Each structure stands twice: as structure tokens, then as C-alpha cells.
Amino acid sequence: MSNTIVSRLKRKKITDVLATGKRMDGRDLLQYRDWEIKTNFLAKSEGSAEVRLGKTHVVVGVKVDVGHPFEDTPDAGVMMVNAEYTPAAHPTWEPGPPSDDAIELARVVDRGLRAAEILDMEKLGLVSGEKVQMIFIDLYVLNYDGNLIDACSAGALAALTTADAPKFKVSKEEEVEKTDKTEKLKLKAHPVAVTVCKIGDSLIVDPTYDEEEVKDGRITITVDENGNLNAIQKRGAVGFTVDEIKKCINIASEKAAEIRAIALAGE
Amino acid sequence: MSKKTKKKTTKRKSSKKKWARVDGRKPDELRPLNIESGVIPNADGSAYIEMGRNKIIVGVYGPREMHPKRFSKPNRGVLRCRYHMAPFSVDPRRSPAPSRRDQEISMVITDAIEPALFLERYPRSVIDVYAEIIEADGGTRCASINAAAVALADAGIPMKDLVSSCAAGKYDGKIVLDLGDYEDKKGESDVPVAYLPKIGEVTLLQMEGIMTQEETEKCIELAIEGCKQVYEAQKEALKKKYGMVEEAEEKAEEKEQETGEEETVEEEEEE
Numbered sequence: 035m036s037n038t039i040v041s042r043l044k045r046k047k048i049t050d051v052l053a054t055g056k057r058m059d060g061r062d063l064l065q066y067r068d069w070e071i072k073t074n075f076l077a078k079s080e081g082s083a084e085v086r087l088g089k090t091h092v093v094v095g096v097k098v099d100v101g102h103p104f105e106d107t108p109d110a111g112v113m114m115v116n117a118e119y120t121p122a123a124h125p126t127w128e129p130g131p132p133s134d135d136a137i138e139l140a141r142v143v144d145r146g147l148r149a150a151e152i153l154d155m156e157k158l159g160l161v162s163g164e165k166v167q168m169i170f171i172d173l174y175v176l177n178y179d180g181n182l183i184d185a186c187s188a189g190a191l192a193a194l195t196t197a198d199a200p201k202f203k204v205s206k207e208e209e210v211e212k213t214d215k216t217e218k219l220k221l222k223a224h225p226v227a228v229t230v231c232k233i234g235d236s237l238i239v240d241p242t243y244d245e246e247e248v249k250d251g252r253i254t255i256t257v258d259e260n261g262n263l264n265a266i267q268k269r270g271a272v273g274f275t276v277d278e279i280k281k282c283i284n285i286a287s288e289k290a291a292e293i294r295a296i297a298l299a300g301e
Numbered sequence: 302m303s304k305k306t307k308k309k310t311t312k313r314k315s316s317k318k319k320w321a322r323v324d325g326r327k328p329d330e331l332r333p334l335n336i337e338s339g340v341i342p343n344a345d346g347s348a349y350i351e352m353g354r355n356k357i358i359v360g361v362y363g364p365r366e367m368h369p370k371r372f373s374k375p376n377r378g379v380l381r382c383r384y385h386m387a388p389f390s391v392d393p394r395r396s397p398a399p400s401r402r403d404q405e406i407s408m409v410i411t412d413a414i415e416p417a418l419f420l421e422r423y424p425r426s427v428i429d430v431y432a433e434i435i436e437a438d439g440g441t442r443c444a445s446i447n448a449a450a451v452a453l454a455d456a457g458i459p460m461k462d463l464v465s466s467c468a469a470g471k472y473d474g475k476i477v478l479d480l481g482d483y484e485d486k487k488g489e490s491d492v493p494v495a496y497l498p499k500i501g502e503v504t505l506l507q508m509e510g511i512m513t514q515e516e517t518e519k520c521i522e523l524a525i526e527g528c529k530q531v532y533e534a535q536k537e538a539l540k541k542k543y544g545m546v547e548e549a550e551e552k553a554e555e556k557e558q559e560t561g562e563e564e565t566v567e568e569e570e571e572e
Contacts, residue, residue: 134404137405141402151511258511262511263511263514265507265508266507267507269409271380273500273502274502274504275501276525279503279506283514283517287514
């Protein structure tokens, strides 16, 4: 899209404004829109979070179930992240199999959580080689106005921290039974993703749809509470210099604490 | 028994003196690297790479008409890369259907290579790059990019620079270059990087694991050093093919001297 005439005009307008150190909506370059995160608002899922970041609106659902482990890890639980670009969320989105971007969204959020070792998977085993706990994290986009990765990753963290996971009972016959008792999931880390967008010479965070449409590239960096990096993903047909990458990492390390505090506020 | 004790003492000594990788490489040493260009006769350009035990073949077709047409762009060409693993490339066998992982890697490979091309020269067209992983041994996305860049050059497609790619990561507490399958799976983290050596820009950057900011930056810098070594091997692969052309010309000249037929020489040169 970034080469059609309309978006070239849009790009010019946006870069002109960026050159003055401000954004189209009046924000500073490194300023997020207002966050609003509501947790545990769905009765039928073990964990949930509704995230509003400006006009971007996503719902994250966490379901805990019993299933088969993978062959190579008979005692480890399974965590799965899936993203759904609902056709209701944007005029250009259509029903059908997940687009490349939806797959990337799910995989980048998944990578951040998994690499940070957010859950002790070995503790989620029930019957070796037969039954383990499955943690499903579904990212549901309801309105798209940019920066889905950051919104979904904060939502996933918020939903996981507040989830009431059922306790399971394993009988002598190795039958697994769901009890009425619940407990919080034990999170070992609190990773959040920060996406830094490159438009011309400017680096910005939290792009809107318009800014994403005209961007050159972006780097998403997932940072845990100890300041360690857990995941990086660069997108866009453009190169970054090493200096730019280091700047992005610095921005991410700084912004991550801010987002983490908001995501964990409901705890 | 005496043998055992002897072993123990030597081990202790060596662990103090030297730290070795699983395959005995130095921390900043690449795996054996071999690239060959022009290996698929039907393709416009092609390359085969062996990077460690990775075996990958890449075919390039185009610029050609885009099918389906709705994916074409009126003002520029489209680069379409497909990363695909053969069912027998890993253990256990995997389904030949493209996985979500394959789809994501295809995207990041496209992003890594596109900045090296002049796509604005090919409106409504597509350049197809097909990377087939015959055997996987860790770092397949990097090896695919390396082969794809050589294959694109082999196809005669003008490029701003070759794209060189290599990973670095943390294994056993040390920052190491070009992780093999074992180091990739058992190590703390992995940072694949693609680099345009002449332009000095990073076009692929991913990371997975737990590392401090400092370690991550060190990894990126080490990976870039690796990319520079790969760059030399890529140029070598192209020169080798170019050298063969020179050889062919020499042979043709000899032939000409023998037979005095000028036409055959011209044909050879055109090729």
C-alpha cells in the first residue's frame, strides 16, 4: 500500500509533522496512546483481558484444558497462542484462513512469552506421556488502529496473571478430574513487547494504522522485568543500522516498565 | 582404572584452560561453508548451499508476470520468497504442508532480501525465490538467505549488494557464532541476522531467549562479523561460475585457433 499515490501523500504529511517532533495526533514520538486494560471480565474463560490502546481494541482469552503432550516432552504442558483478525475489525480484513500478519502476531507474542519462560511447563504435566494441562491464549482483534503486537502482548500478560486456573485431581487409575478449586498460574517472568517504528529518520512507538501504513520498518523487542531481552522481530523491507537497532533496544527497555505496570495493575 | 583417572585429570586441566564448543569450533568460527551457483538448469538463477550440515537449494524465477494478477503492483515488482522444509529434512518427519513457522520465515526472508533489489524497475512483475530445505541443521533461515542472494545474482537481477546472513547466540554462557542445531536447541538464545555488507544495514533481525541488553548487542555485532565472512564465500561462489565462463572462453579461443571458426566464439560469449 505504501506506494499508492494516496499513501505517498499521507506519508509526506506524516513525515513533515514528525520532523517537528510531534505526531499527527499531537503525541510525542515516544509516547503511547492511553491504555485501558480490564481483566477477568469473561466468566467462561479462565483468564481474560480487554485492552484498549487508543482506538485499537483487542480481547485476550486464556483457556486451560487437558490434552495430549508432545511426543518429545511427555511431562511438559502445552502453551498455544493464536491470533484472530476478525473481519469486523477493519474494512480490509476478510473472513478466511489467518493472514501472514495474523500468523506473525501470534508467533511474536508466543515467542516473547515462551522465551521468557513465563510458565514452568514441567509443572503442568498430569499423567506422563498421556495428559498435560493445555494453556490456550487467543488474541482477538476487535478494532484495528495499529500496534497490535504491543496491545496483545500486554493483554496476554494481564490475562495470564489474573487467570483462575482449575486444579486437577489425578486418581490412582490415572484419570484426570477437574475440581471446583482454582488457583492463579505461577508466572516466572513478566515480559512485554515494545514495537519501535521507523518512518524516514524518525523512530516512534505505538504507531496508529496510518503510521503503520506508511512506515519503513519496525522492530519489536520483548523485555522482562529484569531488563533482559527475550525476543526481537524486525519487519519491513528496509535495513536498520546497528546504531538504530541499539536506539530501538534502549527505547524498548525504557518503555517496557511503563507498560508492565499497566498490564499488572489488575493483579 | 588408571586410564580413567588419567582422563579425569586431563579433563580438569582442559576445562580450566580451554572452553570448547560441541563441534570443537572457536566461539567466532563459522561452520564449514560451501556455496555453488547455477545448479538448477531450468531456473533463471539458482544456488546450493551447505552451511554445516544444512543442505539448501534455491531457485529464482523472474522477473516474470505475476500470478495471481491481483497480487501484482502497478508501480513496482513484488519479491515473493517461499521457505519450505522437505518432510525428510528433520527428525521426526514433518508434514510437507507449509507450517505457521514456514510462513513467518518466508516473510522475514522476503524482508531481508528486498532492500537489496530494485523492485521499482519491474512494475506488475514478480520475482519468485523458492528455498527448499533438503536437510536442516540449525540456522536454515540464514543459509536460505545466503543461497537466495547468490541465486538472484546468478539470475542476472541487478542488486545493490549481496545479502549475507549468519546467526550468533549464547550457548553455555558464552556468545558464539553460527549456532548448529544442538547449540540452537540447548543454548540460551539465538539471534539470526542478515546484513548488507557494502551498505552496512541489518535487514533481518530476530532473537529468542534470555539475554541482557549488552549480550544482545554483542551477539548482533558478532553475527555481522560472521555475515562478512559469508559475504566472501558468496562472492567466491559467483566468481567460480564466472571463472568457468572464462575457462569456456579460453577453450573456445583454442578451438578458434584450431578451426578458425569465429561464429562459435560469439555464441559462447553471449552465453
